[in-house]
Amino acid sequence: MEKIALITDTTADLTEEIIEEYNINILPFRIIYKDREYKDKIEITPQEVYDNFKVEVPTSSLPSMQDTEELFTKLEEEGYTHAIIITLSTGLSGIYNGVKLVSENHPKITSHVMDSKAISWGEGALAHKCGELIKEGKDFNTIIDELYKFRQKIQVFFVVGTLEYLKRGGRIGKVSGTIGELLNIKPIIVVDNNDGKYCTYDKVRGRKQSLNRMFEIVENKLKETKCSIYVMHGDALEESTKIYEKLSKLENASKVVMGGAISPVSGVHSGPGLVGIVLIEES
Known part of the structure; x- marks a missing residue:
């Protein structure tokens, strides 16, 4: 009989309730300062990262090989025969390859890294x-x-306060913004379903217009199909709450969830001012 373990990482932004209910194993990314490093979400909060930006902008690293090895060893000892590992996009991180490498060291568990x-x-x-x-x-x-069928129904949109942090962390993808920054052009960024990298879905001038345009994109999508909606933020609670309230009034939104703050490691790369929306088409 199959005993299936479920593994993901801290950038999935799952609530403690969901993690506990479905017995999900979480691999923490690492946030690295000059004098020490922290396990993402475990030893540092998103707000602590933002508050410290004026002193130091940290770097980040994959979950440690040791943490990953220890997790697979624990799952073996607990009698798991299979594991499904869902990772942050390979277009944004090398975690997929890191976890796959460790999983191959544990042939007693049949693993699939997604x-x-x-x-x-x-x-x-x-x-x-x-x-x-x-x-x-x-x-x-x-x-x-x-x-894999479900993955095709998911779209991630977001706006950021400045492109500076995405550029600094090498996560800019196909979003171009050097000249745009000077003209106060704000891109609505989407995660490309093909390669998992960031790209520009649309662009407008000014912060307020970017938030309005993102709302319009979702509003138009809901005219075509029913969707579940999740709203997240990176040090932008007030703005994300306003957009959540507007989205909650739309027809064809089967549910609208305030997903809360993105993980500290995601905040390192996006900077303060992120407002994000995840759309999931209903079948």
Whole structure:
């Protein structure tokens, strides 16, 4: 009989309630300052990262090989026969390859590493769905097939306060913004479903207009199909709350969830001022 473990990482932004309900194993990214490093979400909060920007902008690193090895060893000892690992987009991180390497050291567990091609609740929604399917008693291969179908229904949109942090961290992807910054052009950024990198969906002038345009994009999408919506933020609670309230009034929104603050490591790369929306098409 299959005993399936579920693993994801801290950028999935799952709530403690979901993690506990579906027994999800979380691999923490690392946030690195000159004098020490922290485990993402475990030893440092998003606000602590933003508050310290004026002193130092940290770098980040993958979950440690030791943490990953210890997790797989623990799962073996607990009798797990299979594992599904859902990672941050390979277009944004090398975690997929790192976890795959460790999983191959543990042949007693049949593992499948899945590239979410997303971040935050785009990744988290996949992990949540996987948890539900495991709980329903679906078999390993069926779950994997259903997850890849589900991944096609997810879209991640966001705006940032400045492109400076994405550029600094090398996460700018296909978003061009050097001249745009001078003209106060604000891109609405989407995570490309093909390669999982950031690209420009649309662009407008000014912060207020960028938030309004992102709302319009979602509003138009909901005219075509029913969707679940998750709203996240990076040091932009007030603005994200306003957009959440507006989205909650739209027809065809099957549910609108305030997803809260993105993980500290995501905040390192996006900087303060992120407002994000994840759309999940209903089948």
